[in-house]
Amino acid sequence: MLKIFALFATAASLLGASPASAQADFPTRPIKIIVCLPAGGGVDTMTRIVAEGMRQHLGQPVIIENKGGQSGNLGAEAVFASEPDGYTLLASQPAPLTVNMVLYKKLNYDPAALIPVGIMTRIPNTLTVRSGFPAKTVQEFIAYAKANPGKLNYASQGNGTTSHLTAEMFAQATGIKMTHVPYRGTAPAVNDLIAGHVDLMFNELATSMEMQKAGRVQILAVTTAKRIEELPDLPTVIESGIPDFISDTWNAITAPPKTPPAVIAKLNAALNAALKMPELRATILRLHAEPAGGDTKELADLIKTDTVRWGDVVRAANVKIE
Numbered sequence: 001m002l003k004i005f006a007l008f009a010t011a012a013s014l015l016g017a018s019p020a021s022a023q024a025d026f027p028t029r030p031i032k033i034i035v036c037l038p039a040g041g042g043v044d045t046m047t048r049i050v051a052e053g054m055r056q057h058l059g060q061p062v063i064i065e066n067k068g069g070q071s072g073n074l075g076a077e078a079v080f081a082s083e084p085d086g087y088t089l090l091a092s093q094p095a096p097l098t099v100n101m102v103l104y105k106k107l108n109y110d111p112a113a114l115i116p117v118g119i120m121t122r123i124p125n126t127l128t129v130r131s132g133f134p135a136k137t138v139q140e141f142i143a144y145a146k147a148n149p150g151k152l153n154y155a156s157q158g159n160g161t162t163s164h165l166t167a168e169m170f171a172q173a174t175g176i177k178m179t180h181v182p183y184r185g186t187a188p189a190v191n192d193l194i195a196g197h198v199d200l201m202f203n204e205l206a207t208s209m210e211m212q213k214a215g216r217v218q219i220l221a222v223t224t225a226k227r228i229e230e231l232p233d234l235p236t237v238i239e240s241g242i243p244d245f246i247s248d249t250w251n252a253i254t255a256p257p258k259t260p261p262a263v264i265a266k267l268n269a270a271l272n273a274a275l276k277m278p279e280l281r282a283t284i285l286r287l288h289a290e291p292a293g294g295d296t297k298e299l300a301d302l303i304k305t306d307t308v309r310w311g312d313v314v315r316a317a318n319v320k321i322e
Helices: 002-025 042-058 070-080 138-147 162-174 186-195 205-213 261-275 278-286 296-317
Strands: 031-035 062-066 088-092 115-130 153-156 179-182 200-204 217-222 248-255
Touching: 002 261, 031 042, 031 070, 042 062, 042 088, 042 115, 042 248, 042 261, 042 278, 070 088, 115 138, 115 162, 115 186, 115 205, 115 261, 115 296, 138 217, 153 162, 153 186, 162 179, 162 200, 162 296, 186 200, 186 205, 200 205, 205 217, 248 261, 248 296, 261 278
Parallel strands: 031 062, 031 088, 153 179, 153 200
Antiparallel strands: 088 248, 115 200, 115 217, 115 248
8 A cells, every 4th residue: 555655655755746847948849830821922931941940959940830810810829829838839920920900900910929039030111113103202202192192002912911000001191092902912912013104012022122123113112210231222110201110021830828938948948059150141131031039028018119100000900800
């Protein structure tokens, strides 16, 4: 009988110690990152680059799974419901962490409960117009839009996306009226911009730069706080007379609610170590994105700031998605 009690006591002590032990040993098996968008897009590309760097520092495979739909909500739901052990993570654009709570009447997850791991990359946006557009500067663009209210058509990747909300923010800041033409993704929107079926798009830098090099579009300005090193002659929208007009996008990694701080710290350290790898940084820069990193508070603050900024735009424009 004493032997049986001793066995139970030993088992109980092992079970009691297992969570801390698991955290100390983390990771001991492959990690899965759910990308909440289809394969081949910007978030997917950046995640695969960063995941390879994290693999080298964590010593375990980092597997990518794409789960797109509803502006990132489906992927976020899957991670939200996962075990909080660090082995299932979310890679996303800002929307499922910030603006979706304002856009959608109901979410099956709480964005605020997801735990920040870190920012992978930041990506500047641009005000890009079709080839042959009569305005050559932001000031000329505003004057033209005011002289032709409602006649300019702007493309977006879909309702509630950064491209859509940036255009709404621009219209609110300048008092102009434009017509929104939403598409299902970047590719069809860009194709119609090149074809001249729409007049403009607030689009990310990499795509706009390549189209401008080919003579298919014209970039009027960047929507960042400072000029872009690659395009030193291109002004910012702020320099063009619209104070505090900033619209960039970013890609980040978050974890399920209640993921232990020790596990988050290891993941954050691996992310930062990956982003310091020279070859990895060079690859990201070639794609016209900026390696980010930083501590978890930096991402938490960014989420709060963008939630307020885009939430105000959504409410002012009365944008709703069923």
